[in-house]
Amino acid sequence: MKTIRNLAFISTFLALFVVVLGAYVRLSDAGLGCPDWPGCYGHVGVPNEAHEIERANSAYPERPVEIPKAWKEMVHRYFAAGLGFLILVMMVQAIRLKMRGEENVPLMHTIALFLIVCFQGALGMWTVTLLVKPAIVTAHLFGGLTTMTLLWLLFIRMTKAIKRDGTEAGKSLKAPLYVALLLLIGQIFLGGWVSTNYAALSCPDFPTCQGQWWPNPDFHDAFTIWRGLGQDYEGGVLSNQSRVATHISHRIGAIVVAVWFALVIAMIFAKPVAKSTHRLGVLLLITLIAQIGLGISNIIFSLPLWVATAHNGGAAVLLLVTITLIYKSSGKLERSRST
DSSP: OHHHHHHHHHHHHHHHHHHHHHHHHHHTTOTTSSSSSSSBTTBSSOOOSHHHHHHHHHHOTTSOOOHHHHHHHHHHHHHHHHHHHHHHHHHHHHHHHHHTTOSSOOHHHHHHHHHHHHHHHHHHHHHHHTTSOHHHHHHHHHHHHHHHHHHHHHHHHHHOOSOOOOSHHHHTTHHHHHHHHHHHHHHHHHHHHHHHTTOTTSSOSSSSBTTBSSOOOOHHHHTOOOOOSSOOOTTOOOOHHHHHHHHHHHHHHHHHHHHHHHHHHHHHHHSOOOHHHHHHHHHHHHHHHHHHHHHHHHHHTTOOHHHHHHHHHHHHHHHHHHHHHHHHTTSOOOSSOOO
16 A cells, blocks of 8 residues: 555656646647657657668658657657556556455556556547647646546545545535636636647737737637548647637636636635645645736747746646645534644
C-alpha cells in the first residue's frame, strides 16, 4: 500500500508536468514535430545524422525534419510513457495486494487510471495521425487533466493527507463548489478550443476585440466539432470571424468563472469553516488572480510562450484546488470543528 501511495503522489506531479509540457509543445507549434507515432521518422529518438535526416525527409517530404521541434515532441512522449509505466506499476501492486486478501485496496481506481492512460496513448497517436485535429487535441488535454485529478484523489484518499471539513459550514460549500467545477471544466474546454484552433490572438486588444465590443463572430462554424478526415489543422482552418467567436466565448467564460469563484471564495471567508478549508480558500484566490492576470497578459503581450504555458498550468492547479475543496466538503457532519 505504501508503494501505491508514494507512486500516486509522484505521478500526480508528473501528470501535471506532462500536461504543462504538452501545452508547451502545442504552443510552440511542435505537435507535428514527429509526423509518425510512437517513433520519430522511424527512430526511437530524433534523426540526427545527415543520412538519417535525408532518409526522413524523403519518407515525409511534407514534413521535413526540424530537430528542435522533433525533440520537444519526443521528450513529451518519453515523460508520458514514464507516467503510464508508474500507473501500470500501481495497478499491478493493487492486484497483488488484492490477491493476498488485503482490504481497502484501490484496485478499481488503479484499473480506471490504467485504462484512461491507455486511451491517452491512443489520443496521442491520433493527434499526430489526424494532423492535430482540434477535437482530438482537446480530448487529449482533458484526458491528461482527468489522469492528474484521479491520481491526486487516489493519494489523498489513501493517506488522508487532506482532512474532511466536518463543520456544517464546510458541508454547505459542496453544492457551490460542484457548480464551480462544472464551470471550470467548460472554461478549460473553451481555452483548449481557442488554443487548438490557433485563435488566441484573434482578439489582439483588451478589453475590446479588434477595436469592437462585438465584431460579428461566427459561433456556428467556430464550434463545428468534427470536420471529416484528411485535413491538416496545423495553423488552424477557421475563418477570422470563427476564430473571433472562439476567443470571445473564452473571454465570456472567464468572466462567468471569475464571478462564481469569487462568490465561492467569499463564502469560504465568511463562514465558520475549518482552518484548513480557509487556507485552501486563500490558495484558490491566489490561483484565480494569477490565472486572470496570465490570461490578460497573453493578449497584451501577444502570447509569449512562457505566459501561455503558465496559463495552461494555472488551469490545472485551479482544478486540483477545486477538487480538493470538494473532497473536504464531502465529509460527514461532526459536532466539533475539524482542523
